[in-house]
Amino acid sequence: MxxxxxxxxxxxxxxxxxxxxxxxxxxxxxxxxxxxxxxxxxxxxxxxxxxxxxxxxxxxxxxxxxxxxxxxxxxxxxxxxxxxxxxxxxxxxxxxxxxxxxxxxxxxxxxxxxxxxxxxxxxxxxxxxxxxxxxxxxxxxxxxxxxxxxxxxxxxxxxxxxxxxxxxxxxxxxxxxxxxxxxxxxxxxxxxxxxxxxxxxxxxxxxxxxxxxxxxxxxxxxxxxxxxxxxxxxxxxxxxxxxxxxxxxxxxxxxxxxxxxxxxxxxxxxxxxxxxxxxxxLHRYSAFAFTQRSLKLADMLIGAALFNLRQTGLDHLQAVQEKLATLAIYREGINAHLTGAIALAERSPAGLMMPNQSLLYAGRVLASSQLPQMMQLARELCGGQIGLTPDAASFAHPDTGPWLEKYYRLNDEWLAEDRRKLMAFARDLLNSDYAGHRLSFQLFAQSPPYAHLAAVYQNFDWDGPLAFVKHAAGLSDRVMGKETLTQHNSDTSKWFATQTAR
Ligand SMILES: Cc1cc2nc3c(=O)[nH]c(=O)nc-3n(C[C@H](O)[C@H](O)[C@H](O)COP(=O)(O)OP(=O)(O)OC[C@H]3O[C@@H](n4cnc5c(N)ncnc54)[C@H](O)[C@@H]3O)c2cc1C
Missing domain, CATH: 2.40.110.10 (Butyryl-CoA Dehydrogenase, subunit A, domain 2)
Known part of the structure; x- marks a missing residue:
């Protein structure tokens, strides 16, 4: 229904x-x-x-x-x-x-x-x-x-x-x-x-x-x-x-x-x-939809910053392009984890299709932990005007409107009204009460950061690196111990067994 x-x-x-x-x-x-x-x-x-x-x-x-x-x-x-x-x-x-x-x-x-x-x-x-x-x-x-x-x-x-x-x-x-x-x-x-x-x-x-x-x-x-x-x-x-x-x-x-x-x-x-x-x-499936929201947030950061830079003609500077590239890497990092989590999806104990657990949880940490820096970078690229722009009422007022029209019009493509709208959008995305609240939401709404890291720890396949180093360093079989070279850590029954044994 x-x-x-x-x-x-x-x-x-x-x-x-x-x-x-x-x-x-x-x-x-x-x-x-x-x-x-x-x-x-x-x-x-x-x-x-x-x-x-x-x-x-x-x-x-x-x-x-x-x-x-x-x-x-x-x-x-x-x-x-x-x-x-x-x-x-x-x-x-x-x-x-x-x-x-x-x-x-x-x-x-x-x-x-x-x-x-x-x-x-x-x-x-x-x-x-x-x-x-x-x-x-x-x-x-x-x-x-x-x-x-x-x-x-x-x-x-x-x-x-x-x-x-x-x-x-x-x-x-x-x-x-x-x-x-x-x-x-x-x-x-x-x-x-x-x-x-x-x-x-x-x-x-x-x-x-x-x-x-x-x-x-x-x-x-x-x-x-x-x-x-x-x-x-x-x-x-x-x-x-x-x-x-x-x-x-x-x-x-x-x-x-x-x-x-x-x-x-x-x-x-x-x-x-x-x-x-x-x-x-708990978040074996739902972390996907949560992390997908971060991808859209990243798009909003990039879009707001890049429009501003195009308006002001600063996007041709190499140093500015490097900062935009950093935002793009963040965005594509999330995209890669989401895409890889589907491409390498795993069968769950009940026969459902789980996003690849290690990639999904690592992607969630990447998306949440880097968000403050990425917001700061977007804030920097938007410049101080997002914190300085008067409200729409001042643009409409007969005394102040003409001055704002003069100083906010950039060229024939970018008229004052579009610049005002972009500054208002970027302010709400980066500087407002709402923006700060969203940052808290991304930090906590699917458990606090230490729980996100615990999920990575529990789902990453530690056996792979251990086996590689054992081989590369010529270590004996004894070093692998009982805890490792077993099944993949995302097998919940194994994890459950280790938890209940404590
Ligand atoms: C915007 C927003 C929306 C939310 N929505 C929901 C919701 O829909 N449903 C829901 O159930 N909850 C929701 N929450 C609550 C959220 O899950 C909790 O805030 C979060 O689990 C942290 O719990 P706490 O606030 O009690 O912090 P505390 O438990 O007091 O922890 C504070 C900090 O102490 C440290 N800390 C505490 N315990 C440990 C530990 N064992 N190991 C390491 N460090 C530790 C961490 O740095 C932690 O962030 C939301 C929170 C926010 C901010």
């Missing part, structure tokens, strides 16, 4: 308790800070019906027509199709939206891969996993991700601080589990469901814990409160801040005040081994 934008909007008009900037939001689809993103998400749903875009946005199989983003990947062609669809969305809107479903739904496919392992730990919930995988495909919900608890003072063991610092089960009923706590979640106030699971945790020697719980949370459930970060839309004119006003994806502190999670939505419960396993494979 594929929903329409109207279906989606109706689905989030469910009486949910949303607060922003000290205000209770009556209708999240109409509130000026949420409306731009709700409209984009609705339009993505409509793109699946629009004759001009539906072929790219949907896939037809024996089960009918489904959103391409939700379809489980079985082949490299499936990944190319997903990549094309995500590009089409960003090209259509002229900007980057990340947390719109395709970047989070892959967490469910990791669960599909893990179903067998999880049912070995606790068979009680195996059927729920299968049903939810299917439900995402057939009901087309807007699905997001919830991992991060407020966590509190981590010097103290969990039991020695306010227990709600981490989401936990407070009691069981016939209908389900009752949970208390809170999570930080992008897009929660206007999404349908969140795959909710523990954040990265040191479980120590505990096998069982009320904190080791994972479930699909219906975001319309009673007892949830969405306390949102104030949005950027509407703070200043859209002419001056074109990205802030259209592409701000608002996060919420989602408070769980005794929320009932029906048993059929519980995916694992009490088992710390299950929680560790789930975290180890």
């Amino acid at each position: 594929i929903r329409t934008g109207a279906d989606y909007k109706d689905s989030i008009r469910d009486g949910r308790e949303v607060y922003v900037n000290g205000e209770k939001v009556a209708d999240v689809t109409l509130h000026p800070q949420f409306k731009p993103l709700v409209d984009i998400r609705a339009r993505i749903y409509d793109m699946a019906h629009d004759p001009a875009t539906r072929d790219a946005m949907t896939v037809t199989d024996s089960g009918g027509v489904n959103a391409i983003a939700n379809a489980l990947p079985y082949s490299q062609a499936d990944w190319w199709a997903k990549r094309r669809a995500a590009d089409l969305v960003m090209d259509t809107f002229g900007g980057v939206v990340t947390r719109v479903g395709d970047e989070t739904v892959g967490e469910m496919w990791s669960l599909f891969d893990g179903a067998e392992v999880l049912s070995e730990i606790d068979p009680q919930f195996a059927a729920n996993i299968g049903r939810h995988i299917n439900r995402v495909l057939t009901e087309d919900p807007f699905h997001i991700s919830a991992n991060t608890d407020p966590k509190g003072d981590r010097r103290r063991p969990m039991q020695d601080q306010d227990p709600d610092m981490r989401l936990h089960v407070v009691r069981e009923t016939d209908a389900g589990i009752i949970v208390c706590g809170a999570k930080f979640e992008t897009a929660a106030a206007y999404a349908n469901q969140a795959y909710t699971k523990p954040t990265i945790a040191n479980w120590g020697d505990d096998d069982l814990s009320p904190y080791a719980v994972g479930f699909i949370c219906d975001l319309g459930a009673r007892g949830l409160k969405f306390i949102c970060r104030t949005g950027f839309a509407g703070r200043a004119s859209a002419e001056d801040y074109p990205l802030s006003n259209r592409f701000d994806e608002i996060e919420s502190l989602v408070v769980f005040d005794n929320v009932l999670i029906p048993w059929e939505n519980v995916l694992f419960y009490r088992h710390t081994r299950a929680a560790s396993y789930v975290y180890a494979t």
